[in-house]
Amino acid sequence: MSLIVQKFGGSSVATPEKILAAARKAIRAKLEGHQVVMVVSAMGDTTDDLIDLANRITDKPPAREMDMLLSTGEQQSCALMAMAITSLGHKAVSLTGAQIGVKTDATFRKARIKSIETARLKKVLDEGNIVIAAGFQGIDDDFNITTLGRGGSDTTAVALAAVLRADACEIYTDVDGIYTTDPRVIPEARRVSRISYDEMLELASLGAGVMHSRSIEFGKKFDTPIHVRSSFTDIPGTMIVAEPERPDMPVSGAAITKDEALITVQAVPDKPGTSLEIFARIAARNISVDMIVQNVGESGKADLSFTVPRNELDTALEAVRDAAKLVGAGTVSANDSVAKVSVVGLGMARQTGVAEKMFRALAAAGINIGMITTSEIKISVLVPRDQSQKALNVVHTAFELDKPPAKPIEAWKPKAHGTDAAAVVARLQGLNMEDLTIDDVSLDASQARVTISGVPDSPGIAAKVFEQVAGAGIFVDMIVQSYPTTESLATLSFTVPQDQLDHSVTVAKKIASDLSCRGVTSSPKIAKLSVSGVGLRTHTGVAIRMFRALSEAGINLDLINTSEVRVNVIVDGNQGEKGMKQLQAAFADVLR
Numbered sequence: 001m002s003l004i005v006q007k008f009g010g011s012s013v014a015t016p017e018k019i020l021a022a023a024r025k026a027i028r029a030k031l032e033g034h035q036v037v038m039v040v041s042a043m044g045d046t047t048d049d050l051i052d053l054a055n056r057i058t059d060k061p062p063a064r065e066m067d068m069l070l071s072t073g074e075q076q077s078c079a080l081m082a083m084a085i086t087s088l089g090h091k092a093v094s095l096t097g098a099q100i101g102v103k104t105d106a107t108f109r110k111a112r113i114k115s116i117e118t119a120r121l122k123k124v125l126d127e128g129n130i131v132i133a134a135g136f137q138g139i140d141d142d143f144n145i146t147t148l149g150r151g152g153s154d155t156t157a158v159a160l161a162a163v164l165r166a167d168a169c170e171i172y173t174d175v176d177g178i179y180t181t182d183p184r185v186i187p188e189a190r191r192v193s194r195i196s197y198d199e200m201l202e203l204a205s206l207g208a209g210v211m212h213s214r215s216i217e218f219g220k221k222f223d224t225p226i227h228v229r230s231s232f233t234d235i236p237g238t239m240i241v242a243e244p245e246r247p248d249m250p251v252s253g254a255a256i257t258k259d260e261a262l263i264t265v266q267a268v269p270d271k272p273g274t275s276l277e278i279f280a281r282i283a284a285r286n287i288s289v290d291m292i293v294q295n296v297g298e299s300g301k302a303d304l305s306f307t308v309p310r311n312e313l314d315t316a317l318e319a320v321r322d323a324a325k326l327v328g329a330g331t332v333s334a335n336d337s338v339a340k341v342s343v344v345g346l347g348m349a350r351q352t353g354v355a356e357k358m359f360r361a362l363a364a365a366g367i368n369i370g371m372i373t374t375s376e377i378k379i380s381v382l383v384p385r386d387q388s389q390k391a392l393n394v395v396h397t398a399f400e401l402d403k404p405p406a407k408p409i410e411a412w413k414p415k416a417h418g419t420d421a422a423a424v425v426a427r428l429q430g431l432n433m434e435d436l437t438i439d440d441v442s443l444d445a446s447q448a449r450v451t452i453s454g455v456p457d458s459p460g461i462a463a464k465v466f467e468q469v470a471g472a473g474i475f476v477d478m479i480v481q482s483y484p485t486t487e488s489l490a491t492l493s494f495t496v497p498q499d500q501l502d503h504s505v506t507v508a509k510k511i512a513s514d515l516s517c518r519g520v521t522s523s524p525k526i527a528k529l530s531v532s533g534v535g536l537r538t539h540t541g542v543a544i545r546m547f548r549a550l551s552e553a554g555i556n557l558d559l560i561n562t563s564e565v566r567v568n569v570i571v572d573g574n575q576g577e578k579g580m581k582q583l584q585a586a587f588a589d590v591l592r
């Protein structure tokens with residue numbers, strides 16, 4: 001018999017009427033012949049209200065007691081939902097996280113799911129009930145109630161769908177799907193019928209806050225299709241699955257992040273272990289770092305730029321200043337008036353000219369690009385915050401994200417779960433469900449690097465560079481531009497196939513002299529070392545583990561870039577094999 005998980009968020013169960021409406025949706029699915037598990041959030045602003053209440057008693061509520069308190073929000077709505085279904089003449093049983101057997105670790109307020117028991121759920125379902133599960137909660141080994149972090153009911157829902165091998169996991173919410181960008185910011189944004197897990201993970205990390213990131217990680221890891229749709233209409237929403245709607249299109253979505261600030265460390269001695277020193281100190285203060293860009297510097301010094309949450313800038317700066325002193329780096333500076341604009345798409349990995357198109361759109365709008373970093377499926381640039389809205393707009397239009405697809409989209413078809421269920425279970429044997437899993441540690445030894453130094457800080461340079469490079473038929477992989485520092489000059493590096501190096505250098509030199517840049521350097525053989533997997537974002541420290549492993553082997557990092565699904569570093573070509581061995585050893589415990 002088919003099984004459907006339906007999750008209703010706080011706004012979808014905010015009033016008795018809405019609870020009854022949700023109950024009818026579940027009953028309808030039941031009458032269509034499915035077994036139904038509902039997952040509910042707390043009604044409306046209940047969780048916020050409970051937090052306020054606690055804060056009126058004390059400003060330091062014990063975390064354990066907070067979870068005891070917050071879990072009651074979901075317990076309320078789940079009991080009410082069971083009553084609603086019963087009143088409409090159908091059988092229902094409500095269950096708390098503990099009753100289901102959602103086992104978590106003991107990290108109160110942001111616990112991770114370790115395992116879920118299915119026996120009780122299945123028994124209650126087989127007796128003909130609709131099961132209503134309280135979202136967002138579990139118990140640790142000592143039976144303490146835990147919660148999964150704000151927005152965690154999504155994660156409960158997808159996790160339940162995964163362990164029950166559900167045919168669908170429907171997330172009912174107050175928006176009708178996933179858009180190419182936030183429709184409140186860009187009204188032309190289009191709802192997509194389908195988006196991939198990886199794209200969604202990137203977009204979620206960029207603040208496109210429709211779904212709890214960890215729920216997407218579950219989807220990807222356990223191959224569970226997720227359907228995000230409106231609780232107030234019946235129109236289909238967006239499927240989050242392995243493949244996007246239009247795999248041939250380079251970009252599926254765009255986003256703007258305004259709550260990050262930039263830190264730049266100049267003249268970092270270009271030797272093993274310096275990045276580690278800096279990032280380990282930031283991590284020790286529990287601050288997450290984003291958009292790391294390290295560029296090859298002149299005379300043995302590198303520039304290191306990265307962003308941190310704006311509200312943690314002061315603490316981060318303290319940590320960085322300490323580290324900079326220790327490693328003998330130069331000035332540490334901060335910039336709080338930037339914003340990050342990103343485009344995301346699985347399709348860009350297979351196409352050329354994508355970055356160029358983005359840079360060209362920004363140049364045409366007169367917007368200066370401060371920093372650039374590209375990964376396989378994401379390009380991010382830093383622009384002045386007061387121009388960021390416009391930047392998002394022109395980029396969204398340049399990639400035709402506002403236009404409906406030219407040819408009709410084939411409907412997504414579920415594949416039978418029979419075979420993958422066994423494979424997935426085998427793959428994750430002996431693991432906790434939310435453990436970090438690394439799918440791949442890889443070495444690409446086929447590339448060379450070109451670096452243009454002393455690039456003037458004015459609009460249009462990146463566009464010109466990559467236009468000419470592309471025009472010369474050169475295939476660019478990674479692009480890294482560090483934030484302009486000394487005398488407003490930036491450093492721009494990119495990687496190309498080794499056999500195109502001479503050609504690339506000729507082109508770069510021509511551009512450098514045309515645009516009065518300082519000069520061009522290159523490295524004929526570099527090694528790109530990558531670690532990819534699930535949970536790279538929510539398990540901080542993957543990049544640090546990588547830096548540590550390479551630094552212990554005395555391997556120097558030339559370029560760094562990070563994304564939600566992959567961390568890449570570029571090292572000297574002769575160090576590739578050695579680096580690869582180091583990384584395989586460093587990640588052996590989580591490599592699947």
Ligand code: ASP
Nearest residue numbers: 041047136150151152153
């Ligand atoms: N009620 C919890 C919150 O508001 C969990 C959820 O809604 O997903 O964060």
Ligand code: MG
Nearest residue numbers: 010041042151
């Ligand atoms: Mg909520």
